Amino acid sequence: QKEVEQNSGPLSVPEGAIASLNCTYSDRGSQSFFWYRQYSGKSPELIMSIYSNGDKEDGRFTAQLNKASQYVSLLIRDSQPSDSATYLCAATLSGGGADGLTFGKGTHLIIQP
């Protein structure tokens, strides 16, 4: 069973601090990785995608990928209360192409004002 694992939290971070979200995956052949944000009762919203080892920055968000360790992370700088949500890590299984995403169970992030 190919899986994506996340700590369900809740992860509580003070406003203005850096929130660090982590994810591991079991399928060594996975090529594409995504972070989605999901507010309660809503569908996921894409935050970032990452395909290569290293860091990828977009505004306050930085995604990090380490394929050797099968590890993906998301850093949120200057955390805001509006960042409070569930963050879903997702990966495409090896074989890519039209395969759907395998999601982790999500980490519930709470930004404390």
Place this chain on the structure above:
Amino acid sequence: GAVVSQHPSWVICKSGTSVKIECRSLDFQATTMFWYRQFPKQSLMLMATSNEGSKATYEQGVEKDKFLINHASLTLSTLTVTSAHPEDSSFYICSARGDSSNTDTQYFGPGTRLTVL
């Protein structure tokens, strides 16, 4: 860009009836659409992959005769839940992937909340 819509946003039906959910890509052509289901406090689970003009590929454990998927055009896929029962009550979310990108990025619709009484 990359907007995906779903209709209806919520539906309540009686046990035994069928419900059709539409998923549309509004500003791009989606060669592939995906249907997911999310139960309360659970993550999204892929139900099936739908390619325009061909039969859908269902994930293990998903009944293809119960969840009928049609992808008749590059902008529309439908999911029909046949003979719905209370255990089918869930949040159904579609996503779409275009054919012009080199990435696997999927764009999600707003979801359809199904309640079966």
